Amino acid sequence: MRGAFVLSACPFRAPEIGETRAALEAYGLPIVPGEITDRRAFARAVTTGSAVTEFEAEGRAAEEIRALWAWIKDTLERK
Numbered sequence: 576m577r578g579a580f581v582l583s584a585c586p587f588r589a590p591e592i593g594e595t596r597a598a599l600e601a602y603g604l605p606i607v608p609g610e611i612t613d614r615r616a617f618a619r620a621v622t623t624g625s626a627v628t629e630f631e632a633e634g635r636a637a638e639e640i641r642a643l644w645a646w647i648k649d650t651l652e653r654k
Contacts, residue, residue: 582610
């Protein structure tokens with residue numbers, strides 16, 4: 576795989592997310608399912624020097640990061 580698109584800092588449930596996905600399909604690269612939304616937990620984690628998965632391990636921001644990692648890992652293992 577040459578690369579993939581990750582939608583990051585997305586406004587929660589914004590209609591532009593679907594529009595962006597549609598526009599990116601023209602490039603022929605995979606688009607990671609789901610997105611990383613603009614959540615306060617990311618900014619708060621940075622101020623403590625932590626990853627969001629450490630700062631708020633059971634929060635939605637951490638879930639998004641774990642889902643991204645699972646997709647990356649699964650994609651690489653299929654190669």
